[in-house]
Amino acid sequence: MSDIDQVETGTPTEAETDHTWTGRTRRWVLKRLPPDKLLPNTQPSYVASWIYVFGMGAIASLLFIIASGVILSLNGPMWYHLSSLGHFVNSVHLWSVEFFFFFMVIHLWGKFWMAAWRGNRVLTWITGVVSFAVSIVAAFTGYLVQTNFDSEWIAFQAKDAINATGIGAWFNVTNFGQMFMWHILLLPIAVIVIVALHIVLVRMHGVVSPIDADETDSQLINKEIAHVETH
Amino acid sequence: MLKPIDLKRRKAQLAARPWSGAEREYDLFKELTVGVVVVGLIVVGFAAVASSPDEAPVNLQSWANAQPADFVATATAELGKTSDTATYGPPYSTTKGATQTLGALDLQSFSGTRIPIDTAADFVTTPLHKLQTEGPALAAWNAASSKQQATWTGNYGTALSKAPGGKPSSVKSGNYGPVPALTGGLLAEAQRGALDGAILSEGGLFNTDYTRSILFLGDGTYFPNLADAQHLTGDQWGVMNETGSYPGQSWLWLFSFWYQVPAIGNLPNADLVVVGLMLFLTLLLALVPFIPGLRAIPRLIPVHKLIWRDYYKRR
Numbered sequence: 001m002s003d004i005d006q007v008e009t010g011t012p013t014e015a016e017t018d019h020t021w022t023g024r025t026r027r028w029v030l031k032r033l034p035p036d037k038l039l040p041n042t043q044p045s046y047v048a049s050w051i052y053v054f055g056m057g058a059i060a061s062l063l064f065i066i067a068s069g070v071i072l073s074l075n076g077p078m079w080y081h082l083s084s085l086g087h088f089v090n091s092v093h094l095w096s097v098e099f100f101f102f103f104m105v106i107h108l109w110g111k112f113w114m115a116a117w118r119g120n121r122v123l124t125w126i127t128g129v130v131s132f133a134v135s136i137v138a139a140f141t142g143y144l145v146q147t148n149f150d151s152e153w154i155a156f157q158a159k160d161a162i163n164a165t166g167i168g169a170w171f172n173v174t175n176f177g178q179m180f181m182w183h184i185l186l187l188p189i190a191v192i193v194i195v196a197l198h199i200v201l202v203r204m205h206g207v208v209s210p211i212d213a214d215e216t217d218s219q220l221i222n223k224e225i226a227h228v229e230t231h
Numbered sequence: 232m233l234k235p236i237d238l239k240r241r242k243a244q245l246a247a248r249p250w251s252g253a254e255r256e257y258d259l260f261k262e263l264t265v266g267v268v269v270v271g272l273i274v275v276g277f278a279a280v281a282s283s284p285d286e287a288p289v290n291l292q293s294w295a296n297a298q299p300a301d302f303v304a305t306a307t308a309e310l311g312k313t314s315d316t317a318t319y320g321p322p323y324s325t326t327k328g329a330t331q332t333l334g335a336l337d338l339q340s341f342s343g344t345r346i347p348i349d350t351a352a353d354f355v356t357t358p359l360h361k362l363q364t365e366g367p368a369l370a371a372w373n374a375a376s377s378k379q380q381a382t383w384t385g386n387y388g389t390a391l392s393k394a395p396g397g398k399p400s401s402v403k404s405g406n407y408g409p410v411p412a413l414t415g416g417l418l419a420e421a422q423r424g425a426l427d428g429a430i431l432s433e434g435g436l437f438n439t440d441y442t443r444s445i446l447f448l449g450d451g452t453y454f455p456n457l458a459d460a461q462h463l464t465g466d467q468w469g470v471m472n473e474t475g476s477y478p479g480q481s482w483l484w485l486f487s488f489w490y491q492v493p494a495i496g497n498l499p500n501a502d503l504v505v506v507g508l509m510l511f512l513t514l515l516l517a518l519v520p521f522i523p524g525l526r527a528i529p530r531l532i533p534v535h536k537l538i539w540r541d542y543y544k545r546r
Binding site for chain 1 (some may be wrong): 238239241242243245246247248249250251252253254255256257258259261263264266267269270272274277278281282283284285286287288289319322330331338339340341342343345346403406426428438439440442446448449454456458461463464465469470471474477478480481482483491500502503505506512515517518519520521526528529530532534535537539541542543545546
């Protein structure tokens with residue numbers, strides 16, 4: 001029975017009566033994140049500020065971090081010392097990280113001043129902060145595996161803070177092999193998963209409305225007029 | 232007329248509901264594409280113009296050749312187990328009272344000596360044995376009591392510190408046992424590049440753990456002085472910097488900042504205090520939505536009026 005049939009007859013569709021785990025999961029996902037929310041082609045009228053571009057800037061930077069990191073991974077940790085192309089790819093990796101954090105910090109402050117956790121968006125805020133914290137650890141391990149003077153000094157210096165917490169016994173910053181695996185596998189997975197979760201939550205809840213927005217505001221009372229005015 | 236509490240609740244409900252007001256056209260994929268192109272131009276441009284730093288690493292060989300006196304003095308301390316690494320405490324050694332604590336909290340000891348390092352054996356005698364150097368001196372060292380060994384290294388360390396330029400060749404004769412021969416032999420092996428491989432291979436053929444080499448380097452003055460010249464030490468904002476004039480890990484500024492505050496940076500447990508502070512502040516940031524006062528700041532300092540100025544203008 002199609003959805004059209006269901007609308008016409010009022011009887012539930014197969015999807016609605018399917019009590020398999022898969023069916024329930026599909027219903028749950030589609031209810032919370034229908035396609036028009038996942039891939040929107042409109043936004044509320046108040047989403048009209050430069051501050052909104054920095055989240056996308058961070059995502060774009062992350063794509064360049066991953067792409068340049070994959071090329072560096074294909075060639076091994078010593079490649080960039082020996083090849084001018086390798087050195088250029090390493091430079092792209094470095095500057096992608098620098099701009100990733102630049103965009104992310106502006107995005108974070110922007111969201112703070114918008115009090116963007118309002119309207120059941122607390123988890124969105126928390127995943128944003130966690131992704132920032134995990135990204136810092138990921139970048140730190142990147143500095144440890146440069147196989148140059150910088151990396152050996154940072155490892156020597158950073159060990160004291162890590163050891164003081166007792167974690168150094170398991171997260172040994174002077175162990176190149178261990179840090180390399182953390183940097184190219186474990187932490188990228190963590191960053192990608194948390195950022196993906198953050199984006200899904202943003203799409204599910206939408207962009208937070210202005211502080212003190214009220215039903216009496218013209219853009220809510222008279223949608224049509226306001227719509228015309230914003231274009 | 233609505234009571235203020237009802238008005239507040241109504242506005243909160245509005246933020247939680249899907250937006251039902253005016254909308255504007257938006258193209259997610261177009262924004263992503265534009266973002267990728269613009270960011271791509273920026274990062275490729277910076278990579279092409281500013282490049283990236285790549286200062287060659289130092290090793291035991293470069294140290295031994297550049298500053299042999301510092302190398303020998305450090306090797307003597309490693310042999311006598313008086314170096315920073317030998318007395319570090321967990322996870323490298325069992326030294327009592329060397330850990331950073333916060334009251335009764337001793338997290339460093341909690342892990343135990345999980346990466347045991349015997350500086351005399353790992354840095355000096357095992358490499359010499361492996362390289363088949365200074366056999367008679369090694370035999371004499373191994374046959375001596377630990378008390379005798381400590382006397383020899385103590386005497387030789389003091390004599391080195393009094394010698395002009397710390398040069399082993401300028402040391403006056405004394406009761407040093409085989410220590411000058413052992414440290415001199417180690418210096419020769421380091422200078423010809425054999426010691427780096429000998430220490431690294433203590434972990435086996437496929438070894439990627441440089442802990443021993445880095446700690447040995449750090450016990451001397453050569454390595455830290457190079458870092459100091461590159462503005463990388465703790466009192467120069469430490470790990471957030473990198474070699475050359477690059478921005479480094481500027482996002483660690485707050486972590487490095489606490490070390491620049493004398494009341495914190497000079498504490499014997501400064502590392503533990505700073506890490507604790509940063510964990511606390513990160514937790515605070517994550518939980519801002521639940522903390523009265525903090526969560527009210529955006530309303531009290533109306534930066535949002537600037538962000539949504541078009542909306543407020545038309546409300």
